[in-house]
Amino acid sequence: MLGRTIRLWVAVEPLFGDYTKSGRLVGFFLRGVRVATSILVYVVIFLGGLGLFGIWYAAPILAIMYLF
Secondary structure, eight states: OHHHHHHHHHTTOOGGGOOSHHHHHHHHHHHHHHHHHHHHHHHHHHHHHHHHHHHHHHHHHHHHHHHO
């Protein structure tokens, strides 16, 4: 979905078939906001997964260290 949005954003395709200059301009900005939001969401999900991965592997080591 993100790839298709970026392709349409770069090609400056209008939203909802509005081929006027203002329609292309609004489509460009709205797709830009959508691309930025999507990338932000992907980064947050990636960092959350990376944090959970770190906790998953650190928990046994910390538990052993706590016992001794």
